[in-house]
Amino acid sequence: xxxxxxxxxxxxxxxxxxxxxxxxxxxxxxxxxxxxxxxxxxxxxxxxxxxxxxxxxxxxxxxxxxxxxxxxxxxxxxxxxxxxxxxxxxxxxxxxxxxxxxxxxxxxxxxxxxxxxxxxxxxxxxxxxxxxxxxxxxxxxxxxxxxxxxxxxxxxxxxxxxxxxxxxxxxxxxxxxxxxxxxxxxxxxxxxxxxxxxxxxxxxxxxxxxxxxxxxxxxxxxxxxxxxxxxxxxxxxxxxxxxxxxxxxxxxxxxxxxxxxxxxxxxxxxxxxxxxxxxxxxxxxxxxxxxxxxxxxxxxxxxxxxxxxxxxxxxxxxxxxxxxxxxxxxxxxxxxxxxxxxxxxxxxxxxxxxxxxxxxxxxxxxxxxxxxxxxxxxxxxxxxxxxxxxxxxxxxxxxxxxxxxxxxxxxxxxxxxxxxxxxxxxxxxxxxxxxxxxxxxxxxxxxxxxxxxxxxxxxxxxxxxxxxxxxxxxxxxxxxxxxxxxxxxxxxxxxxxxxxxxxxxxxxxxxxxxxxxx
Amino acid sequence: xxxxxxxxxxxxxxxxxxxxxxxxxxxxxxxxxxxxxxxxxxxxxxxxxxxxxxxxxxxxxxxxxxxxxxxxxxxxxxxxxxxxxxxxxxxxxxxxxxxxxxxxxxxxxxxxxxxxxxxxxxxxxxxxxxxxxxxxxxxxxxxxxxxxxxxxxxxxxxxxxxxxxxxxxxxxxxxxx
Numbered sequence: 001x002x003x004x005x006x007x008x009x010x011x012x013x014x015x016x017x018x019x020x021x022x023x024x025x026x027x028x029x030x031x032x033x034x035x036x037x038x039x040x041x042x043x044x045x046x047x048x049x050x051x052x053x054x055x056x057x058x059x060x061x062x063x064x065x066x067x068x069x070x071x072x073x074x075x076x077x078x079x080x081x082x083x084x085x086x087x088x089x090x091x092x093x094x095x096x097x098x099x100x101x102x103x104x105x106x107x108x109x110x111x112x113x114x115x116x117x118x119x120x121x122x123x124x125x126x127x128x129x130x131x132x133x134x135x136x137x138x139x140x141x142x143x144x145x146x147x148x149x150x151x152x153x154x155x156x157x158x159x160x161x162x163x164x165x166x167x168x169x170x171x172x173x174x175x176x177x178x179x180x181x182x183x184x185x186x187x188x189x190x191x192x193x194x195x196x197x198x199x200x201x202x203x204x205x206x207x208x209x210x211x212x213x214x215x216x217x218x219x220x221x222x223x224x225x226x227x228x229x230x231x232x233x234x235x236x237x238x239x240x241x242x243x244x245x246x247x248x249x250x251x252x253x254x255x256x257x258x259x260x261x262x263x264x265x266x267x268x269x270x271x272x273x274x275x276x277x278x279x280x281x282x283x284x285x286x287x288x289x290x291x292x293x294x295x296x297x298x299x300x301x302x303x304x305x306x307x308x309x310x311x312x313x314x315x316x317x318x319x320x321x322x323x324x325x326x327x328x329x330x331x332x333x334x335x336x337x338x339x340x341x342x343x344x345x346x347x348x349x350x351x352x353x354x355x356x357x358x359x360x361x362x363x364x365x366x367x368x369x370x371x372x373x374x375x376x377x378x379x380x381x382x383x384x385x386x387x388x389x390x391x392x393x394x395x396x397x398x399x400x401x402x403x404x405x406x407x408x409x410x411x412x413x414x415x416x417x418x419x420x421x422x423x424x425x426x427x428x429x430x431x432x433x434x435x436x437x438x439x440x441x442x443x444x445x446x447x448x449x450x451x452x453x454x455x456x457x458x459x460x461x462x463x464x465x466x467x468x469x470x471x472x473x474x475x476x477x478x479x480x481x482x483x484x485x486x487x488x489x490x491x492x493x494x495x496x497x498x499x500x501x502x503x504x505x506x507x508x509x510x511x512x513x514x515x516x517x518x
Numbered sequence: 519x520x521x522x523x524x525x526x527x528x529x530x531x532x533x534x535x536x537x538x539x540x541x542x543x544x545x546x547x548x549x550x551x552x553x554x555x556x557x558x559x560x561x562x563x564x565x566x567x568x569x570x571x572x573x574x575x576x577x578x579x580x581x582x583x584x585x586x587x588x589x590x591x592x593x594x595x596x597x598x599x600x601x602x603x604x605x606x607x608x609x610x611x612x613x614x615x616x617x618x619x620x621x622x623x624x625x626x627x628x629x630x631x632x633x634x635x636x637x638x639x640x641x642x643x644x645x646x647x648x649x650x651x652x653x654x655x656x657x658x659x660x661x662x663x664x665x666x667x668x669x670x671x672x673x674x675x676x677x678x679x680x681x682x683x684x685x686x687x688x689x690x691x692x693x694x695x
Contacts, residue, residue, distance in 0.1 A: 052682050073651035076561065076639045079568070086568025147683075153673055161658070188673045189666040191658035194651070202659045211677055218678045311651045337649055338638035342631040348608075351634065352546025358647045504683070512686040 013067050017217040018105075020065050021226030024248035027255040030222075032058040033517050034510075035242055035260040037229045037275065040107020041499040042483035043266030044208035044216060045148070049507030051219035055517060058258050059216065059223040060244065062267070063103035066110075068210065071199030075336040078198035082111050089270075091294065091374060091385035097447045099294060099385070101268055105225050106209030108268070108496075112450065113196050113316050113333070114185040114205045115494035116154040118145045119501070123491045131488040132460030133469050135505070144501040144508075151215075152186035152206040152500070161192030163313015165362045168304070169332040170318050172411030178322035183331070185314075186211075186496070192314040194334055212500075227256055230381075232263050232279035232479065239263035239479035261517045262510070266482040266503075269452040273376045273485065274383035276456065281476060283466045287457060289383075292374040293490035295451035296389060298397050299333070299365040300404055301340065302413035303357050310334030310361060320407065327369035327492060328400045330407065335363055343446065344417060354417075364408060366400040367451070368393055369492035376455050385452070394442045402435045419446040451495050456485035470509040471502070478517075482506055527567025533578055534559055536585045537633065539600035543611045544630040545637040552642050561636030577632075580625040584614060 014020070034050055036043045039061040051057045066081065079087045084103040091097040102108035121138045128137050148154075173180035186206040195201050203210050217223060229244035241259040248254045265272045273289035281288070311334055320330035337358045346354050374387030389397075398420075405416050409429040416426040418435070421444035426432060459465025462474035471486050473479045482503050484495050491498055510517060529537070541555040549555055566574050588599040588610050599610050615626040637643055644650070663670070 049683055052680070073655055074639075076565065076635065080564060083568075085570040085573070086565060088569050088573055151677070160661075188670055189662055191655075191662040193655040193658050195655060201655050202662055204662065215677055309648075311649065312654050336638070336651070337644065337647055338635040341634040341638045347544050347630065349547055351544075352548065355546070355638065355647065358649060508683050508686070511683055 013069070014065065015214060015217050017221065018065060018223045018225070020224075021247045022249050024224075024246050024254050024256070026248070028246070028257070030058055030256070030258045032056045032222075032258055032260045034058070034262045034264060035060065035258040036264045036266055036482070037242060038107060038266035038268065038271075038483065039105050039213060039223060040102065040208055040266065040268065040483065041109050041496045042503045043264070044106065044109075044212035045500045045503035046264060046266065046482045046507050047216035047221045047223075048212045048219065049504055050510060051216050051221040053507065053511040053514060055510075055514065057216065057221040058260070059221055060227040060229055060242065060256075060258070061105050061107075061223065061225045062228050063105060063107075063225065065105040065225040066199065068200065068203040071195065071201040073195060073198070073201075075198050075338065078111070082199060091292075091387040093374065093386060093388045095389060095443045095445050095447055097294060097296060097387050097389070097449055099270075099449045099452060101270060101450075101452070104209075105223065106207045106213055108450065109207035110199055110209050111197050112207075112496060113494070114187055114190070114200075114207075115316060116149065116152065116184045116186045116497045117493040119491050119498040120493060123489065127458075127488050131458060131465065133458055133488070134460075135469065141501055141505070144504040145497065147504055148497055148500040152211050153188050154184050154186050154497070156182045156184060157187070157192070157314055157317050158189055161190050161314045162317040163192060163194065163310060163334070164308045165310040165332045165334055166313060166315070166317040168308065168362050168411045169320065169330070169364060169407070172407035173318075173320045173322070173330075175410040176322075176407055178320055178407070180318050180320045180322075183316050183319050185316075190314055192312070194311045194313060194315055196315060197335075224256065229267075229275060230278070232265070232275065232281070233257075234279065234476075237475065238477040262478050262480065264480045264482050268483050269455045269485040270376055270383050270385055272481055272483055273455040274378045274381070276473070276481075277378040278381045281473060281479070283473075284475060285463050285465055287464065288466050289376040289378065289455050290373065291454040291457050291488075292376055292385060292387060292452065293370050293372075293454045293487075294374070294387060294449040295453075295490055295492075296368045296370055296393060296397060296447045297365055297449050298401060298419040298446055299343075299363055300401060300408065300419060301344070301417040302362045302364065302405075302408040303415040303417075304360045304362065304412055305414050306412070307359060308362055309359050310363065311336070323400070323403065324492065326396065327371075328396060329367045329493070330400070330404050331365055331367075333363055333365045345421065362408065362411075362413070364404055366397070366404055367492075368396050368400065369490050373454065389442055389445070389447060391442070394445060397445055397447070398435055398440055402432050405429075405432050405435070420444050421446075451484070451490075453484040453487040453490055453495060456481045457488045458486045459488060470506050480506065527563055527574070529563050529566060530578065532585070533581050534563070536581050536600045537562055537629070539607055540611065540629060541633055541637075542604055543608050544633050548643060548646065549637050554637075554640055554642060557640060558633060558636035561639055562632040565632045565635060577625075577628060580621075581629065584625065584629075
């Protein structure tokens, strides 16, 4: 078990312009053209584009700086270091939804699965028609997507990197005659180490950590890690900078302030509304923190009577898209044994017996495009998410689990463990009807997510949205948002590329008026 | 380094005692057979250290309450749960897992989760499953560099190559073309 202390990058491995808490020996005041809070998909992309465009950019990141060399198969150490609150963050509701956010230089891109999908055209049309956004339709977004895909090297997997669990998923889909497609991922010859969620140990995944962050630093941006931004400073409606604290050398806390001509919040759909709220920003729409959607996920564990060794090969090499119009997707996602054991109902010897077959398991998940929205409330300065799974989405989850089980039985599964408390394991396709015939209370569904969106949504009308077409906060000056908070609706696919494309679009908008920010 | 890591968490002694007594209840028998109960609890401590402080405080309070509440459970004859024989410890745990209140049930699940995570993250247990992910990572990492080093280097160079965003006029011109 790797000690957490071994995780941080030594000074010698740090690029120029990147400063960690250990470099800070006293209170610090910085001046910049632009200060960006957060270094994930939105923040890092924006920082790189603006720095190359000639602006003086400072990026502040709450998490630590870890290099590729630090990423190993030690999943626990990774979760403790790379995830906010050890991954134990919960949206309150019935059922509660456990969500995870990355907290490190590179943000959630360091721990995501590397799925790189453009926003579906029907979603962009919806944003154009319902939110009144301009320059957002597929043809408008094309150059931004192209640019992002070039930078993060979006490709299909090399065949040798695909493991048995994913081939089984594809086999099942093929037998059912369902549409299954190879996933597009941001990777350069991904080796299939199956460690995406714990930091890519080969550097193949083109997370912001190894793409946009080094690019931003190369073009002169400065990045400070271990900095918690407390609030945005304002003069009237005009944002003038941020203040926060950094745990400096010898563990002492120091104040850090940045004075800037443009302030950008890019700390994700949970923390952006909290940062704005504790800075006194109010939205006349009442939508700040509202409109939270989160693509509820659940999973099944299928046990086969052949070797699967799901940890050997990339995860999510394929997506089953047969039911995309109904709003759900399937994929195979291997997870380490400790996390599998945590999520089952088994105890003691019975748990041991189940886990004895860990090398024969296929773990498959589903993502639902949700129909309900929740809210992030700021309580004593900290965000708390509230989300109520709708009956409609609960039914979709049940239906999806049933269909996914049919697929896995078609591929030869012998037993499938359900994500519903009190529903027995399925032992064959004839058992699938049990899911549909039994009453499954919503509260018994195990729901998790990593896709939080919509809490500072874009829109033309200020009485219905928090930000304008380019993420600038309505009724504020020189204050913008650049993360998944901006999404007017859920998008039904993995959000990273959408966030990056919107950030690129925002960067172009800012650079078109660059003198205003110098 | 993130803030939580620099504050290494140590659970109070009585909390460790209760967790150690629960290892044999929730984890598979190998935990006791291999004598790794202390290491599982060490791991559980690390996990608890990464939790939000309110969550962690709730868990510690829950462990204390769980342990002491058994004293008023008639079969325990006034003993705290950690002092009970294994069969009774299991009954007491199952009583909480199927308890009347959601708080009891969620607490029992949370305790199980931190302990079985520690169990299955232990290298000896992973070896019994044939789960050796680091070996796999090392193997494919080498293969990637052997086969694709030229393309990798080319992409790495492109990360730092100039490629400024076209300004509005250039974008408009391109659209017109």
